[in-house]
Amino acid sequence: MGTVRGCEIPEDLMYNVDNNVWLRREDDGSVTIGMTSYACALAGQIVSYTPKGVGKDIKKDKSAATVESGKWVGPLKSPVSGSVVATNEEVAKEPGLINKDPYGSGWVARLNPADYAADATELKTGGDALAAFEEKMNTDGFGGC
Amino acid sequence: MNAIAPETQTLNFYRPDYFVKTPAMRSPEYVQLSTAAAITLGLVPGVMHRTSCTHCLNLLMTYPEGCRANCTYCGLARHREESRDYADRNFIRVDWPTVRVEEMLERIAAESDRGQFQRMCISMITHPDSDHDTRLLLKRWMEAAPHIPVSILSNPTTMEKEDLITLRELGADIFTVALDAVTPEIFERTRGKTVQSPHSWEKYWQAIEWAAEIYGPEKFGAHLICGMGETEQEILEVCQKIRDMGGHNHMFAFFPEKGSMMEDWDPVPQDHWRRVQLGRFLIDYAGGRVEDMAFDSYGRIEDFGYPKAELDDIISSGKPFQTSGCPGKDDEEISACNRPYGDSSPSDIRSFPFMLNRQDVEVVRRQMRLLEMQTGK
Numbered sequence: 001m002g003t004v005r006g007c008e009i010p011e012d013l014m015y016n017v018d019n020n021v022w023l024r025r026e027d028d029g030s031v032t033i034g035m036t037s038y039a040c041a042l043a044g045q046i047v048s049y050t051p052k053g054v055g056k057d058i059k060k061d062k063s064a065a066t067v068e069s070g071k072w073v074g075p076l077k078s079p080v081s082g083s084v085v086a087t088n089e090e091v092a093k094e095p096g097l098i099n100k101d102p103y104g105s106g107w108v109a110r111l112n113p114a115d116y117a118a119d120a121t122e123l124k125t126g127g128d129a130l131a132a133f134e135e136k137m138n139t140d141g142f143g144g145c
Numbered sequence: 146m147n148a149i150a151p152e153t154q155t156l157n158f159y160r161p162d163y164f165v166k167t168p169a170m171r172s173p174e175y176v177q178l179s180t181a182a183a184i185t186l187g188l189v190p191g192v193m194h195r196t197s198c199t200h201c202l203n204l205l206m207t208y209p210e211g212c213r214a215n216c217t218y219c220g221l222a223r224h225r226e227e228s229r230d231y232a233d234r235n236f237i238r239v240d241w242p243t244v245r246v247e248e249m250l251e252r253i254a255a256e257s258d259r260g261q262f263q264r265m266c267i268s269m270i271t272h273p274d275s276d277h278d279t280r281l282l283l284k285r286w287m288e289a290a291p292h293i294p295v296s297i298l299s300n301p302t303t304m305e306k307e308d309l310i311t312l313r314e315l316g317a318d319i320f321t322v323a324l325d326a327v328t329p330e331i332f333e334r335t336r337g338k339t340v341q342s343p344h345s346w347e348k349y350w351q352a353i354e355w356a357a358e359i360y361g362p363e364k365f366g367a368h369l370i371c372g373m374g375e376t377e378q379e380i381l382e383v384c385q386k387i388r389d390m391g392g393h394n395h396m397f398a399f400f401p402e403k404g405s406m407m408e409d410w411d412p413v414p415q416d417h418w419r420r421v422q423l424g425r426f427l428i429d430y431a432g433g434r435v436e437d438m439a440f441d442s443y444g445r446i447e448d449f450g451y452p453k454a455e456l457d458d459i460i461s462s463g464k465p466f467q468t469s470g471c472p473g474k475d476d477e478e479i480s481a482c483n484r485p486y487g488d489s490s491p492s493d494i495r496s497f498p499f500m501l502n503r504q505d506v507e508v509v510r511r512q513m514r515l516l517e518m519q520t521g522k
Binding site: 032034041044047048051066068070071073074141143144145 | 180181184187190191192193194215279435485488490491
């Protein structure tokens with residue numbers, strides 16, 4: 001498990017660093033996406049989760065779900081284009097799961113990607129991702145998780 | 146940042162965490178501060194919707210025994226002591242971290258707020274030590290950061306007139322009273338003996354009268370909560386009374402605080418709230434008078450009694466719909482105490498903590514027309 005300024009950043013995942021989202025390719029070709037622990041630290045305790053419905057087509061960098069904390073509301077921007085194949089019913093019941101387990105049970109949406117090979121070229125992973133997050137945190141003036 | 150330090154070390158900061166033993170922290174060595182203030186001071190990471198900071202450092206006196214009052218709408222109420230330690234209780238929708246006062250003052254001296262704080266406010270609570278410790282904290286603040294003016298959000302129940310004078314002499318700039326409930330009946334059933342709380346309507350009004358006398362025009366005010374069962378007419382009549390005494394009205398939308406006795410109530414409806422916000426602004430800053438307003442049989446505003454073109458300009462400015470409270474240094478009609486999302490979620494804003502843009506004003510206009518759309522008038 002990689003760590004940047006106290007924030008867990010698993011090195012086996014893919015990231016859109018600017019949008020602070022992670023992506024995991026599943027065996028069936030679908031992708032699971034969610035908020036990074038860094039994004040969770042900035043947002044605070046998530047209290048509301050409103051995903052786009054199953055079957056909805058989403059363009060890359062557009063909202064796959066709206067999440068809300070006490071003082072912030074915003075989109076989780078999908079790192080790839082695709083159609084929604086699943087939303088997280090457990091998170092719908094308990095949005096705070098996103099904070100508790102952002103890379104596991106707190107996943108936000110599952111999509112069937114339209115052109116994974118093309119979209120994935122813009123994502124970072126491994127040491128490149130850690131370095132990019134360090135740079136982003138530095139730019140943002142972020143003290144740490 | 147660690148939630149809890151080893152007992153041998155000085156604890157500088159505690160972020161509410163229900164899974165650790167809450168440290169014993171008490172004023173005047175420690176104070177709680179709002180989440181927005183903690184973000185602005187760099188004590189906790191965080192982002193806020195469409196705003197990056199608060200301009201008022203809101204502090205709350207803190208004691209492990211907690212507030213001894215039992216107000217039905219408040220997250221700090223005494224009835225919660227069995228379920229949650231005081232320093233872990235939510236208040237106006239969010240957690241309030243605890244900081245050692247000297248740590249906070251060092252951060253102020255180092256300009257960790259990047260010059261954002263235009264005011265500091267000490268919120269007293271109902272506790273035997275609160276009056277004394279408020280004086281100590283105020284004195285310490287005036288030694289360390291006299292360039293940032295101080296407001297006192299008082300607890301009149303334990304105060305006498307001499308206490309207001311002493312605070313004024315120690316440097317308090319504005320004195321406010323959290324009346325909250327605007328009729329004697331609502332006050333009694335939310336804050337009085339009915340709910341085993343010690344406050345009385347008469348004592349609160351006495352404190353407002355003392356504040357008017359001691360602090361003078363523009364230097365005192367009252368906190369009012371809209372949506373606890375009063376009519377629009379009733380709350381605006383109180384606004385007019387405060388204004389006629391020389392004070393200002395700091396208005397909050399009722400929001401059902403989780404864990405409070407009123408957590409199952411609905412928030413104040415948007416159309417109701419917007420009309421009251423506008424009425425309050427007209428009374429406080431635009432020469433409007435409640436006697437000139439027209440109300441229907443339910444006490445709802447039908448006419449603001451104000452020239453239409455000018456009223457339209459005031460609505461377009463967006464100012465009436467921003468958070469109301471003690472002023473900052475730029476515009477006395479705009480509160481430094483912007484309390485981001487203290488009375489609503491950021492997705493359905495009641496009090497805007499930032500200047501409204503044209504699209505925001507259009508949303509507000511639609512919300513104000515909700516009643517006429519529903520009734521077909």
